[in-house]
Amino acid sequence: MNAATYKSAVKPTWCPGCGDFGVLAGITQALAEVGWEPQNVVAVSGIGCSSRFPFFLSTYGFHSIHGRALPVAIGIRVARPDLKVLVFGGDGDGFAIGGGHFLHGARRNVDLTYVIMDNHIYGLTKGQTSPTSDLHFKTKSTPYGSVEPPINPVQTALSSGATYVARGFSGDPKGLKDLFVGGMRHKGFALIDVLSPCVTYNRVDTFKSFKERLVEIPPDHDRGDLIAALRLAMDPQRLYTGVLYEVERPVFEDRVDALKSRLDRPWFDVVEDVFDRMS
Ligand code: SF4
Numbered sequence: 001m002n003a004a005t006y007k008s009a010v011k012p013t014w015c016p017g018c019g020d021f022g023v024l025a026g027i028t029q030a031l032a033e034v035g036w037e038p039q040n041v042v043a044v045s046g047i048g049c050s051s052r053f054p055f056f057l058s059t060y061g062f063h064s065i066h067g068r069a070l071p072v073a074i075g076i077r078v079a080r081p082d083l084k085v086l087v088f089g090g091d092g093d094g095f096a097i098g099g100g101h102f103l104h105g106a107r108r109n110v111d112l113t114y115v116i117m118d119n120h121i122y123g124l125t126k127g128q129t130s131p132t133s134d135l136h137f138k139t140k141s142t143p144y145g146s147v148e149p150p151i152n153p154v155q156t157a158l159s160s161g162a163t164y165v166a167r168g169f170s171g172d173p174k175g176l177k178d179l180f181v182g183g184m185r186h187k188g189f190a191l192i193d194v195l196s197p198c199v200t201y202n203r204v205d206t207f208k209s210f211k212e213r214l215v216e217i218p219p220d221h222d223r224g225d226l227i228a229a230l231r232l233a234m235d236p237q238r239l240y241t242g243v244l245y246e247v248e249r250p251v252f253e254d255r256v257d258a259l260k261s262r263l264d265r266p267w268f269d270v271v272e273d274v275f276d277r278m279s
Contacts (some may be wrong), residue, residue: 002032003028003029005032005038006028006031006038006057007024007056007061008056008058010056011108012056014052015200016199018041018049018196018200019119019171019194019196019198020049020196021119021170023053023142024179026170026174027053029174030177030181033181036084038060039059041060041083041085041086042060042073043057044062044076044087044088045062045063045087046065046069046089046098047063047064047093048092049051049124050088050090051063051089051093060083060266062076066093066095066098068097068229069088070101070105070114071101073112074105075266077111078110081253087110087112088117089114089116090117090118091116091118091119091131091132092122095153102157102236105189105279106160106162106189106191108161109161109252110189110192111188111189111251112189113183113186114189114190114191115194116192116194118193118194119195119202120150121139121198121201122201123201127140127201128140128141134146135149138180139201152234154244157193158233161189161249163188163245163248164188164189164190165188165229165245166182166243167192167241167244168193168241169210169214169241170195170197171207171210171211172241179242179248182243186246188216188251197210206267210239214238215235215240215243217240217242217244221242221244223243223245223246229244253271
């Protein structure tokens with residue numbers, strides 16, 4: 001299998017030059033590297049330009065509703081633990097209406113890979129300020145400039161309990177491929193925040209302006225050190241790219257299975273257990 005195996009016959013409908021093309025290239029290469037069979041993979045998305053992603057893959061797909069990609073993905077993961085779950089969406093979908101789901105998906109440590117295409121704007125609805133837009137950012141919805149400080153996706157993922165947190169750039173599909181492979185092989189909630197310019201509606205956060213701030217994570221960074229990861233995530237000037245954090249922790253679906261097997265036992269066994277623990 002190679003990258004082409006995972007591309008569907010549907011041609012992407014993104015604007016020419018959109019950063020999301022780099023993400024698609026990185027994902028198909030990553031799928032080829034991990035070698036997952038397309039019929040064993042489900043791509044789930046919400047609503048937005050980047051949420052069209054499942055159409056362009058030859059895997060199973062679920063194009064859900066705005067901000068609800070994670071509840072759908074978590075349901076699939078718990079009901080069908082034999083399937084691999086990839087989630088795709090934008091910064092608006094993931095951190096505005098889907099913000100609550102993000103926190104709980106991360107703290108539960110559900111085993112899935114979530115790719116945010118972070119362009120700091122709403123593209124599908126033609127250019128409004130999003131939760132990751134910078135302070136003072138001017139758009140149709142904030143003509144005098146945004147008065148809200150932005151959400152930092154990697155900082156939010158780290159402080160919510162995600163167990164694999166990375167930042168990438170859609171101008172570097174090869175680097176993205178490596179981050180995606182790491183996320184797919186990781187057992188737990190993997191968040192990869194991809195700086196992915198909207199070339200049509202965002203003239204501030206461009207390939208050039210992102211590139212000027214990108215710095216690779218130093219090789220001596222300890223991926224198991226949450227405070228060190230937060231320090232890199234919160235740097236006010238530099239945008240560190242690479243894997244900020246990676247640790248092992250029990251996943252949600254294994255806990256649900258354990259609960260189910262407990263409930264399968266006769267009720268008096270369970271009651272006896274409870275009394276044993278109380279005594
Ligand atoms: Fe990409 Fe922006 Fe076009 Fe949407 S509007 S496809 S985000 S360039």
